[in-house]
Amino acid sequence: MGLIGIPYAFAEEYVIDIPFGAYNPELNTPAEVWYNPPQIFVKVGDTVTWYNDDREGHTVTSGVDSGRFGWMRDNFGTPDGLFDSDRFMPGESWSYTFDKPGSFSYFCTIHPWMAGIVIVEEQIPDYPHDATGKEITFPLLMYTPDRAIEVNLTWDPPVIRTHEKIQFVYQFYDPMTNSNLDKMKYDIIIFQNGKEVFHDEGLNQIGGDYRNFVFSESGSIIIRIEGIHSPSIFAEESVTVSGVIENKAQRSVDFTAVVYDNPEKTSHETYHTKPAQRLQFYYELMIIIILVPGVLFIGALLWLKRKPNATQTKPGAVKI
Numbered sequence: 001m002g003l004i005g006i007p008y009a010f011a012e013e014y015v016i017d018i019p020f021g022a023y024n025p026e027l028n029t030p031a032e033v034w035y036n037p038p039q040i041f042v043k044v045g046d047t048v049t050w051y052n053d054d055r056e057g058h059t060v061t062s063g064v065d066s067g068r069f070g071w072m073r074d075n076f077g078t079p080d081g082l083f084d085s086d087r088f089m090p091g092e093s094w095s096y097t098f099d100k101p102g103s104f105s106y107f108c109t110i111h112p113w114m115a116g117i118v119i120v121e122e123q124i125p126d127y128p129h130d131a132t133g134k135e136i137t138f139p140l141l142m143y144t145p146d147r148a149i150e151v152n153l154t155w156d157p158p159v160i161r162t163h164e165k166i167q168f169v170y171q172f173y174d175p176m177t178n179s180n181l182d183k184m185k186y187d188i189i190i191f192q193n194g195k196e197v198f199h200d201e202g203l204n205q206i207g208g209d210y211r212n213f214v215f216s217e218s219g220s221i222i223i224r225i226e227g228i229h230s231p232s233i234f235a236e237e238s239v240t241v242s243g244v245i246e247n248k249a250q251r252s253v254d255f256t257a258v259v260y261d262n263p264e265k266t267s268h269e270t271y272h273t274k275p276a277q278r279l280q281f282y283y284e285l286m287i288i289i290i291l292v293p294g295v296l297f298i299g300a301l302l303w304l305k306r307k308p309n310a311t312q313t314k315p316g317a318v319k320i
């Protein structure tokens with residue numbers, strides 16, 4: 001299975017709202033948003049549905065909008081012919097499935113200041129694979145060049161994405177006896193796009209060890225475990241044969257993988273916010289802002305008013 005041509009088994013549906021007021025470039029409440037959200041990240045094969053919650057008909061037409069005041073200068077936007085909903089009325093919706101990656105700007109031909117953009121990204125495979133795209137099964141198995149040590153590697157989650165903690169778990173084995181090699185010293189290095197992004201030394205206990213890492217960039221990576229040796233045996237070896245030391249110190253295995261961009265972290269939240277609900281929320285907020293201090297103020301006034309009376313009735317109070 002390659003990276004391209006993955007069936008749309010994980011296709012999702014996204015909703016974009018055309019809020020009330022979109023028809024009016026001046027009203028345009030509550031924020032300057034004609035399509036909500038105005039920018040959306042989807043994957044190849046995903047479907048986007050636009051709902052018209054406004055009181056006029058609108059279109060979703062691929063191309064470049066006029067800008068907010070462009071229509072005053074007879075600019076009504078420039079369709080590029082990729083997709084066009086034609087006019088759909090309040091309460092109606094229109095859907096489009098994006099089947100290739102890219103950035104697709106769109107606008108409304110009736111109200112050409114209304115602009116939005118859909119960013120379509122490659123579908124991320126749901127299975128672990130190496131840097132060439134070849135599917136892999138965990139644990140990955142590698143021998144050091146001298147075949148003295150077998151290294152097993154697993155990472156979790158299996159598909160590596162940016163801004164998400166990845167745990168690399170590895171174990172050392174003696175391939176002759178198939179037994180765990182404990183207390184092995186090693187270096188673990190991660191290279192990404194030709195740069196070293198992580199470097200640590202380790203001494204494994206009970207056969208295995210792990211490291212956590214969060215990638216900030218996408219791209220292919222090499223996980224290298226090098227200089228694998230047992231500190232105790234190492235001393236003996238250095239006495240027996242010269243040259244062996246260097247050999248052992250250079251015991252190294254390389255694993256490869258790919259890190260994917262993680263747009264979910266910022267964009268795949270909740271999308272469909274009905275303007276009515278949003279307005280209602282503002283009213284509730286206003287009630288809290290106005291009503292609560294108002295009640296407190298009236299309360300304070302009443303308290304101040306009855307305070308002189310209270311002093312009057314106080315026994316032994318001296319009236320000046």
Ligand SMILES: [Cu+2]
Pocket residue numbers: 022023057058059108109110111114
């Ligand atoms: Cu419109």
